[in-house]
Amino acid sequence: MKAEHVLSVRLYATVFGSLLALTLLTTGVAFIDLGGNWNALAAVAIAIGKALLVVLYFMHARYSSRLTWIFAAAGFLWLTILIGGTIDDVLTREGIGF
Amino acid sequence: MSEASAVHAHQFDDISQQHEASWNGMWVFLATEVMFFGGMFTGYTIYRYAYAQAFASASNHLDIVLGTINTAVLICSSFTMALSVRSAQLGLRKPIMIFLLLTMILGAVFLGIKFTEYYQKFDEHLVPGYDFSYEPSLARPAAIFFSFYFALTGVHALHMIIGIGLLTWLMVKAWRDRFSREYNTPVELVGLYWHFVDIIWIFLFPLLYLLGRHLG
Amino acid sequence: MNGHVTERRLHYLNVNYGVKSWLLTTDHKRIAWLYLISITFFFFIGGLFATLIRLELLTPQGDLVQSETYNKLFTMHGVTMVFFFLIPSIPAVLGNFLVPMMIGARDLAFPRLNLASWYIFIVGGFFTIAAAAAGGVDTGWTFYTPYSSIYSNTHVALTVIGIFTTGFSSILTGLNFIVTIHTMRAPGLTWFRLPLFIWAMYATSIIFILGTPVIAIALTLVALERLFHFGIFDPAYGGDPVLFQHLFWFYSHPAVYIMILPGMGVESELISCFTRKRVYGYRFVAFSSVAIAIIGFLVWGHHMFVAGQSVHAGMVFSLLSFLVAIPSAIKVFNWTATLYKGSVLLSAPMLYALGFIGLFTIGGLTGLFLATLAVDVHVHDTYFVIAHFHYIMVGGAVMAYLGGIHFWWPKMTGRIYPESWARIAALIIFIGFNLTFFPQFVLGYLGMPRRYHVYPPEFQVLNVMSTAGASILAVGYVLPLLYLIWSLRYGAIAAANPWRARGLEWQTASPPPTDNFELTPIVTEAAYAYEKEPEEVYVFGKPAHV
Numbered sequence: 001m002k003a004e005h006v007l008s009v010r011l012y013a014t015v016f017g018s019l020l021a022l023t024l025l026t027t028g029v030a031f032i033d034l035g036g037n038w039n040a041l042a043a044v045a046i047a048i049g050k051a052l053l054v055v056l057y058f059m060h061a062r063y064s065s066r067l068t069w070i071f072a073a074a075g076f077l078w079l080t081i082l083i084g085g086t087i088d089d090v091l092t093r094e095g096i097g098f
Numbered sequence: 099m100s101e102a103s104a105v106h107a108h109q110f111d112d113i114s115q116q117h118e119a120s121w122n123g124m125w126v127f128l129a130t131e132v133m134f135f136g137g138m139f140t141g142y143t144i145y146r147y148a149y150a151q152a153f154a155s156a157s158n159h160l161d162i163v164l165g166t167i168n169t170a171v172l173i174c175s176s177f178t179m180a181l182s183v184r185s186a187q188l189g190l191r192k193p194i195m196i197f198l199l200l201t202m203i204l205g206a207v208f209l210g211i212k213f214t215e216y217y218q219k220f221d222e223h224l225v226p227g228y229d230f231s232y233e234p235s236l237a238r239p240a241a242i243f244f245s246f247y248f249a250l251t252g253v254h255a256l257h258m259i260i261g262i263g264l265l266t267w268l269m270v271k272a273w274r275d276r277f278s279r280e281y282n283t284p285v286e287l288v289g290l291y292w293h294f295v296d297i298i299w300i301f302l303f304p305l306l307y308l309l310g311r312h313l314g
Numbered sequence: 315m316n317g318h319v320t321e322r323r324l325h326y327l328n329v330n331y332g333v334k335s336w337l338l339t340t341d342h343k344r345i346a347w348l349y350l351i352s353i354t355f356f357f358f359i360g361g362l363f364a365t366l367i368r369l370e371l372l373t374p375q376g377d378l379v380q381s382e383t384y385n386k387l388f389t390m391h392g393v394t395m396v397f398f399f400l401i402p403s404i405p406a407v408l409g410n411f412l413v414p415m416m417i418g419a420r421d422l423a424f425p426r427l428n429l430a431s432w433y434i435f436i437v438g439g440f441f442t443i444a445a446a447a448a449g450g451v452d453t454g455w456t457f458y459t460p461y462s463s464i465y466s467n468t469h470v471a472l473t474v475i476g477i478f479t480t481g482f483s484s485i486l487t488g489l490n491f492i493v494t495i496h497t498m499r500a501p502g503l504t505w506f507r508l509p510l511f512i513w514a515m516y517a518t519s520i521i522f523i524l525g526t527p528v529i530a531i532a533l534t535l536v537a538l539e540r541l542f543h544f545g546i547f548d549p550a551y552g553g554d555p556v557l558f559q560h561l562f563w564f565y566s567h568p569a570v571y572i573m574i575l576p577g578m579g580v581e582s583e584l585i586s587c588f589t590r591k592r593v594y595g596y597r598f599v600a601f602s603s604v605a606i607a608i609i610g611f612l613v614w615g616h617h618m619f620v621a622g623q624s625v626h627a628g629m630v631f632s633l634l635s636f637l638v639a640i641p642s643a644i645k646v647f648n649w650t651a652t653l654y655k656g657s658v659l660l661s662a663p664m665l666y667a668l669g670f671i672g673l674f675t676i677g678g679l680t681g682l683f684l685a686t687l688a689v690d691v692h693v694h695d696t697y698f699v700i701a702h703f704h705y706i707m708v709g710g711a712v713m714a715y716l717g718g719i720h721f722w723w724p725k726m727t728g729r730i731y732p733e734s735w736a737r738i739a740a741l742i743i744f745i746g747f748n749l750t751f752f753p754q755f756v757l758g759y760l761g762m763p764r765r766y767h768v769y770p771p772e773f774q775v776l777n778v779m780s781t782a783g784a785s786i787l788a789v790g791y792v793l794p795l796l797y798l799i800w801s802l803r804y805g806a807i808a809a810a811n812p813w814r815a816r817g818l819e820w821q822t823a824s825p826p827p828t829d830n831f832e833l834t835p836i837v838t839e840a841a842y843a844y845e846k847e848p849e850e851v852y853v854f855g856k857p858a859h860v
Contacts, residue, residue: 006187007180016177020170023303027166030308039312040146043304051297058180058293064121067496071125075132078524081611082133083140085627086560089615090144092626108829109414109421109498119423119497126489130527137531137561141546144557226551227543238551245544249535 005063015057022050117283124287128294135253135298142246142305149239154310156236156243159224161215165307168211169299175204176296183289186272186282194272194285201292202265205258212255219244247306254302257295264288325728325825340425341828343726346411348432349402350719354795356398356439361788363391368750368781374774376767384767385452386468392455397477398439400711401569404576405522406435406487408718409515411726413491415819415826416509418500418835423493431486438480445472454765456566459547459558463539471540474533481526484572488522491515500818501855502837506600509817509841510593513600514579517607521568521575525611529565532558556622563614571610574706575603577670577714578645584667584717585649587815589656592842595648602641609638619690628687635685642678646671661813662736666717669744673709677702680755695765698758704751713743716794723798724808728825731801735793743790749783816843821852 026046034042056062061072110116146153182197223231225248226241233240268288271277277285322328326343336344366387370378379387410428414421422428445451451473453462462470495516499508535546536558545551547558586593593599615623615631649671658664680702683689693699723731753776758764762773769777811820822831833854843851 006184009181009184012177012180012184016173019173019176023166023169023173026304026308027162030162030304030311033312040309043308044301047301047304050300054176054293054297054300058176059290067122068125071122071129074524075129075136078129078611079132079136079139082136082528082560082564083143085564085612085615085631086140086144086557087147088630089556089560089618089623089627090147090554092624093622094624107425109419109423109425111498115497119493122496123424123489123493126492126523130485130489130523132527133524134527134531137528137564138535140561141535141557144554148554149552226545238545241545241551242553245538245546248542249538249544249546253534 005060007057007060007063011057015053019050019053022046022053113280120283120287124290128290131257131294131298135250138246138250138253139301139305142250145239145242145246146305146309149242152236152239153243154313155233156224156240156247157307157309158311158313159222160247160307161218162307162311164211164215165303168208169303171204171208171211172296172299175201175208176293178204179289179292183282183285186277186285187279189277189279189282191272191275191277194277195269198265198269198272202262202269205262205265209255209258209262212251216248219248250302250306254295254298257298261288261292261295264291323823324827325823326828327728327825329828338429340421340429342410342414342422342425342428343826343828345425345428345432346407346726349406349410349435352432352436352439353399353402353407356394357791359443360391360394360399361791363387363394364784365788367391368784370767371769371777372781374769374771374777379767381767382452385454385765386450388765389451389454390446393442393451393473393477395707396455396569396573397480398435398442400573400707401484402435402480402487403573403711403715404580404718405484405491405515405518405572406431408511408580408715408722409487409491409518409576412511412722412819413494413515414498415822415830416512416817417495417498417503418818418831418837419494419498420829420831422490423497424490427486428490431483431490434486435480435483438476438478438483441476441479442473443476445469445476448472456562457533457536457558458562459536459539459555460549460553463536463547463558471537474537478530478533481530484522485526488519488526491519492523495519500835500837506597507837507840508600509579510582510596510599510603511576511579513603514575514582517603518572518575518579520604520607521572521610525565525568525572527565528561529569532561532565535561556618559618559621559623560614563617564611567614567617568607568610570703570706571606573711574674575606577674577711577718578603578642580714580718580721581645581649581667581670583815583817584663584721585652586842586844587721587813588659588661588664588667589652590844591652591656592840592844593648594651594654595644596840596842598644599648602644605641606638609634609641613638613685616685616690619687620694632685632687636682639678639682639685642674646675646678660737661720662731662733662740663717663721665737665740665744666713666720669740670710670713670717673705673713673744673747677705677710680705693758695763696758697754697762697764700764701751701754701758704754709747709751713747716740716743719794719798721813722819723801724812725819725824725826727802727805728808729801729805730808730812731805732797735797739790739793739797742786742793746783746786746788746790750780750787751783753777753779753783811848816841816848816851818852821848 026043029042030039055072061068106113106116110119178197178200182194182201185193185197219225223229224244226245230241265288268285271284326341339345370384448469451468451470453466453470495512538544539546545553547553547555549555582593582599613631613635615627616635619628684693684699684702720731720736757773757776762769808824810823818835821835836853836855838853839846839851
């Protein structure tokens with residue numbers, strides 16, 4: 001359960017600034033060829049970082065109960081199961097996929 | 099500071115239990131939203147893998163400037179939303195409303211830019227099923243890319259519209275002085291929803307706009 | 315209370331009257347009734363479709379209906395029964411009624427959301443009935459692409475809107491249950507003192523929350539493809555029809571656990587009451603509910619063994635499907651162990667409960683045959699599959715639902731149903747059910763495919779047996795409808811606890827007051843404390859009203 005954590009404007013502003021910076025970073029890095037799948041991985045990693053900032057600070061998850069963390073994590077974990085199972089099928093099809 | 103009542107609904111024992119239930123209820127709802135968008139992310143992922151070249155090529159037809167601006171706009175709106183929630187926690191009626199209004203304006207700007215992009219896509223014949231035209235060797239999987247583009251951003255835009263509706267509702271309540279230090283749950287909950295819709299865009303932006311930039 | 319009542323006690327049914335007081339209620343108990351009436355209606359609609367199917371299958375030729383019509387019949391039967399009867403049944407009726415009462419709360423966490431759930435359900439039903447009236451859908455309840463997304467000329471979009479809408483209703487119910495169970499338990503009611511019905515409702519709600527949105531988006535994409543000619547599942551664009559199946563079955567497999575877990579919860583309540591014992595291995599049964607919910611999300615590909623899925627994925631899903639049988643087996647063993655040296659009363663609810671154990675076991679075991687890749691290649695899309703899931707859905711879930719309705723009927727209505735009629739109906743249902751569906755195992759094994767309205771003549775005898783069984787089953791289902799309604803007016807007045815059960819819901823009047831308890835209960839013992847008297851288990855504290 002979330003106690004009455006009132007976060008400072010400064011903290012919010014710092015998170016805000018970081019999010020903008022990461023946005024510029026991800027757009028900039030997109031133009032540099034990192035080879036292989038690294039561009040995609042970098043983009044997703046930066047996106048995860050931004051999402052974490054929003055979840056932890058804007059959405060107060062950092063200051064919330066463990067139950068909230070479980071609810072917050074459950075969706076993403078389940079999405080991993082969905083994508084994982086589907087990808088496992090697609091990657092292991094022999095011959096022409098579709 | 100307002101004197102909004104802190105009476106709780108009759109099924110709860112006290113206002114703290116009511117707050118805990120409402121807070122957790124919204125997180126549970128957001129988990130369902132993760133899975134809802136997740137189905138589309140799943141489809142997108144496997145086609146991205148299967149048709150890497152076509153997807154990268156199609157992605158380069160999206161306007162990266164508008165996309166980046168929109169990402170920044172949404173991040174700003176999350177900032178203003180967080181400040182609105184903070185104002186509600188402090189029981190400051192006017193700041194609540196100011197930050198809500200800013201959030202709504204930024205949300206509207208986002209939608210305006212989005213629909214401008216949609217219009218451009220119609221112009222460029224990049225709408226599947228509607229006079230779609232693309233380089234022949236990549237046309238069919240490119241059509242799949244654009245199908246996902248419209249489905250993902252369309253469902254996202256629908257959530258933004260609903261969000262703006264919720265913000266309007268909050269604005270009315272705030273104007274009527276319904277929020278206080280003791281009771282500001284609706285602002286918090288709409289905040290959670292708004293931040294979540296921002297997070298969806300945080301993932302949509304690189305997946306849709308940035309795939310093929312390094313390939314020129 | 316004898317027949318002379320000088321002062322009428324107020325309870326949730328008579329506290330106010332009129333259509334508005336029902337249609338605008340936020341009382342979870344009244345909402346349970348709204349659902350009960352709605353899903354009964356849908357049950358008989360689905361049953362009507364089943365009747366037409368079984369009549370067609372009396373003869374090998376397609377002489378009753380054309381093949382296009384037959385396709386619509388089995389589709390509408392599946393859609394109605396799955397989405398509008400089975401999925402809501404126990405959760406929305408018994409769950410809504412009992413969850414707050416079993417945990418000592420005044421209502422669910424979000425009563426207005428609960429009412430909205432029902433209205434959303436009705437809107438969904440309206441869309442689907444409209445689709446049926448306009449000519450129906452012929453894709454099968456599974457809506458496989460690209461037939462559903464491109465080629466079918468029937469009312470796919472309208473139907474999927476209906477299913478999407480009713481799915482949203484179930485999400486909100488699950489949300490309500492999860493938050494309520496976490497937040498609003500009575501003092502002293504720790505997790506391991508909860509009735510197993512609550513564990514079952516909680517596990518079911520996990521599935522509602524995490525699974526339903528995926529079928530929602532899958533069907534949305536089908537609708538978008540139909541309406542806007544996107545190419546998402548269209549092979550002509552390089553789309554993958556199997557992708558749809560992944561998204562569809564990611565929900566629809568856990569959906570079958572939505573349909574059976576609540577029945578297992580009811581089962582625990584019935585077995586303990588009618589053996590006068592604690593459920594054997596309480597923690598195992600509680601954890602097994604959660605295990606089924608979680609592992610149930612890992613096995614969806616077993617519906618796709620022959621769909622074009624990779625062999626590797628098939629093997630993984632097959633192995634995981636074997637694993638998911640384990641927690642179900644644990645429950646069956648524990649219920650059976652509870653029966654041992656129990657003081658068994660063969661009441662009507664208990665007859666349903668015993669039938670459940672046998673029929674669910676058969677259904678579950680045949681599931682293992684289907685989970686075996688090599689066997690499934692032969693029996694996939696045959697009547698073997700149909701028999702398997704009807705044993706679980708009808709022999710299991712519907713029996714549990716009826717058992718629960720009978721068990722809690724005195725609590726819900728303040729009336730006792732006629733026990734002899736109820737026992738006879740239970741037996742008729744058991745006999746009719748087995749005669750309907752056991753031959754279908756044989757038919758499937760012999761190779762009769764599903765979803766065909768013609769079949770080779772050598773299958774006729776078994777089909778006739780099955781249809782005969784279905785007519786007996788129909789009689790069995792109509793009987794409770796009649797005598798339960800009869801009992802509302804003419805049944806004996808029920809005491810607070812006619813079964814002398816130990817659940818919290820029995821420690822308040824029948825029917826209960828609107829806020830469920832006059833005084834807040836404090837729980838001092840685990841569930842099913844049949845070796846003690848209720849007064850030793852519950853203490854009543856301060857007045858429940860705020």
